Amino acid sequence: GDSVTQMEGPVTLSEEAFLTINCTYTATGYPSLFWYVQYPGEGLQLLLKATKADDKGSNKGFEATYRKETTSFHLEKGSVQVSDSAVYFCALSEGYGGATNKLIFGTGTLLAVQP
């Protein structure tokens, strides 16, 4: 079945460092891809998404490009801040109306940014 694999954490960075969190997926169709973020004590929030190959999702300085040839959707940010400390989840879903659209998540990556 469909699955998502993301790099294990925790990832510890200093403020203003470059961030990459790797995510690869396995899917039989043409899924939509998502990054969700969970800040301490809060619910899941959609960070960014991409619905087809070569699309780039971006939000709050974060970016991820849907790479069909490598089945990847790596999350990047050029300069992290302490406020970016959170757990990041990569996820996929079938992206069309006839599908269930259920989300399949990776295990999450804890990011800790130190001042």
Added chain:
Amino acid sequence: DTGVSQDPRHKITKRGQNVTFRCDPISEHNRLYWYRQTLGQGPEFLTYFQNEAQLEKSRLLSDRFSAERPKGSFSTLEIQRTEQGDSAMYLCASLSLAQASYEQYFGPGTRLTVT
């Protein structure tokens, strides 16, 4: 649009007791999803509704679990004869098929602790 709400936010129960959680989706969102998230893991799909019809149940949803969405608005998830392994965060999300993005909006979750 007040977002997805869940009640209660926290529930502590003794093994063997029954518990019921409620989810109120965003108004007029026709799909509603339930997920379970255990510590250190990503959310896992449990079931979903389109309007009042329950269209898919995961094999994770044992016979002790039942979900309803009687009028196509709020939903309840009941766990009978709770076990310690049921301890988790139960997440609800809703989606509108009228939105081309098929984006799911998550509630804050209900944290269940079975003692």
